[in-house]
Amino acid sequence: MSIKEKTTVYLESKPKLKKFIGWIVSFVFMILFFVLNFRLLYIIPAVIFIAALLPSRRKAFYKMQALLPTSKMNAIAMGIVEVEGEVEEIEPLISPYFSNSCVGYLYTIEEERKDDEGKRTWHTIHSESKTGTFKMNDETGSVTIDGEGLEYYTLNEDQQVESGSKRHTESYLKSRDYMLLIGYASSDNGATLIKKDDHYKVFGIAAPGEISIRNKYQPLLKSFLVTLFFLALIIVFIILN
Amino acid sequence: MSAQIIGLIIGGILIVVFLSYFIGIFNKLVMLKNNVEKAFMNIDVILMQRANEVPDLVKVASKFMEHETSILTNLTKLRTDFLNAKTIDQKIENASQFSDAMKTLFAVSESYPALSSNTNFVELQKRVSQLEDKIADRREYFNDSVMLYNTGIQEFPNLILAGLLGYKARNLFEVKPEEKEYNGIQL
Numbered sequence: 001m002s003i004k005e006k007t008t009v010y011l012e013s014k015p016k017l018k019k020f021i022g023w024i025v026s027f028v029f030m031i032l033f034f035v036l037n038f039r040l041l042y043i044i045p046a047v048i049f050i051a052a053l054l055p056s057r058r059k060a061f062y063k064m065q066a067l068l069p070t071s072k073m074n075a076i077a078m079g080i081v082e083v084e085g086e087v088e089e090i091e092p093l094i095s096p097y098f099s100n101s102c103v104g105y106l107y108t109i110e111e112e113r114k115d116d117e118g119k120r121t122w123h124t125i126h127s128e129s130k131t132g133t134f135k136m137n138d139e140t141g142s143v144t145i146d147g148e149g150l151e152y153y154t155l156n157e158d159q160q161v162e163s164g165s166k167r168h169t170e171s172y173l174k175s176r177d178y179m180l181l182i183g184y185a186s187s188d189n190g191a192t193l194i195k196k197d198d199h200y201k202v203f204g205i206a207a208p209g210e211i212s213i214r215n216k217y218q219p220l221l222k223s224f225l226v227t228l229f230f231l232a233l234i235i236v237f238i239i240l241n
Numbered sequence: 242m243s244a245q246i247i248g249l250i251i252g253g254i255l256i257v258v259f260l261s262y263f264i265g266i267f268n269k270l271v272m273l274k275n276n277v278e279k280a281f282m283n284i285d286v287i288l289m290q291r292a293n294e295v296p297d298l299v300k301v302a303s304k305f306m307e308h309e310t311s312i313l314t315n316l317t318k319l320r321t322d323f324l325n326a327k328t329i330d331q332k333i334e335n336a337s338q339f340s341d342a343m344k345t346l347f348a349v350s351e352s353y354p355a356l357s358s359n360t361n362f363v364e365l366q367k368r369v370s371q372l373e374d375k376i377a378d379r380r381e382y383f384n385d386s387v388m389l390y391n392t393g394i395q396e397f398p399n400l401i402l403a404g405l406l407g408y409k410a411r412n413l414f415e416v417k418p419e420e421k422e423y424n425g426i427q428l
Contacts, residue, residue: 067272067393069280069385075378077283140378229258233251 061153061204062218064182065211071185073141076192080200081185083136083143084208089175090144091132097168098159104131104173106152112165122167131173136181136194144188145181149196153206173205180208266402273390277411280386281329284379284414288323288336291343291372295320298365302346305356309349316342333414336376343369380414387411 068082076083087103095105106129110122131147155171173179182204184197196203299313306313319339326332347366350356357363391410394403 067269067389068276069382069389071382072378075283075375075382077279077379077382079279233254237251 057151057201057204058153060200060202061151061182061206062211062214064200064202065180065206066215068182070180073136073138073143075140076143076185076194078185078187078192080182080197080202081194082180082182083138083194084180085136085138085142085178087173087175087177087179088135088137088142089132090134093130093132095170095172096128097161098170100159100170100172102172102174103134103177104147104150104152105129106155106171108169110167110169112162112167134173136179143185143192143194145183146193146195149203150181150183151204153204154210155207178208179205180211181205263402266399270393270399270403270406270408273386273393274408276386277383277390278329280379280383281332284336284376284383285332287372287375287379288332288339291339291369291376292320292323294365294369294372297361298346298369301359301362301365302350302356305353305359306349312342312346312349316346330412333412337415340373340376343373384413387413 064080065082068080070084071077071081073083073085089103092101093104094100095102096107107127108124109126111125113121113123115121129150129152131150133147134145135142136145152171152173155173155177158169158171160167160169181194182202183194184200184203185192185194187193295316299317302309303313316339319335319342323332323335323339326335347369350362350366393399394408394410
């Protein structure tokens with residue numbers, strides 16, 4: 001049993017059967033390209049387009065983060081808010097595998113699969129996250145967070161162990177972690193409580209450093225994808241004519 | 242697959258792309274505008290509480306400051322103006338004048354020892370000081386919301402839709418240079 005402190009990335013490799021199916025699919029596509037005068041090339045911009053349109057909670061979280069100003073704890077307005085500060089434990093939880101005390105955890109179990117060449121791939125067979133009630137503090141005060149339904153986008157600490165053909169990974173939200181949170185602020189007996197929002201359904205937490213990097217490079221990526229979409233469309237149009 | 246069908250597919254894709262882009266911009270602008278309004282409502286509650294302290298403040302002060310009627314009249318007028326103000330800009334303008342008038346009143350009250358040692362007046366001063374601090378904290382959030390909104394409506398191509406919707410740049414709740422040094426009322 002070996003314990004690793006950070007997630008290890010294993011290169012996935014295809015077994016022979018998958019490789020064979022891959023060759024067949026590629027061959028069928030090549031035939032179709034010739035039969036349909038390369039018109040299936042339109043799939044390329046279509047895939048870029050669909051990938052850009054598909055909604056996800058992660059996208060919603062980062063989109064909301066770009067639109068919301070960060071509230072100070074003592075000046076929170078009711079409604080959807082973004083706060084940034086240090087996490088403080090109220091109801092500690094015990095993580096299910098490593099039994100670590102934490103504010104919240106994300107636990108995944110992966111199963112090892114080997115192809116004919118003996119290369120390993122890991123497939124997630126179970127994933128769960130849980131967060132207790134906690135506080136977030138900044139220089140102006142603190143606010144209570146009802147952690148039920150909180151989604152993690154980045155966490156600061158991981159612990160991982162391989163046991164037989166399974167791999168167990170836990171990431172933790174701990175006291176004194178400096179995080180950015182988006183959720184719905186409401187009044188609970190006169191005190192402000194941030195919880196899961198029923199309308200926007202955005203209730204997530206991430207490390208501000210990771211968000212800064214994303215905010216810096218996201219516009220570049222977006223411009224690249226838009227340019228790629230129109231370039232692909234023009235190239236396909238030229239090929240077909 | 243004829244060229245016409247391909248043309249229709251491309252046209253369809255472009256329309257969907259355009260529509261989703263348009264809807265995205267529209268939703269972004271609406272959210273930014275709502276954020277500004279929400280941020281102001283957050284201050285407005287405190288401004289109202291401050292305005293509600295004025296009648297008591299005037300009542301207590303007028304007993305001791307018989308020769309300073311202009312200060313008290315000005316404060317009462319500003320309260321009436323605040324209650325009659327309809328737009329955010331009007332309220333922001335009024336709020337700054339209100340803060341100045343309050344500061345003048347408390348500064349002048351120091352020349353009247355009987356007033357500045359009056360329990361009711363001291364209590365009112367403390368409450369107003371706390372409200373001023375809350376306004377300062379919430380003003381920062383409001384100004385951040387206005388900055389995001391103003392940037393959002395001035396970006397291209399957002400400015401075209403913002404123009405069609407009649408969204409105009411909002412004024413910041415300005416912090417005066419002397420206010421940056423202000424640490425509340427010293428008791």
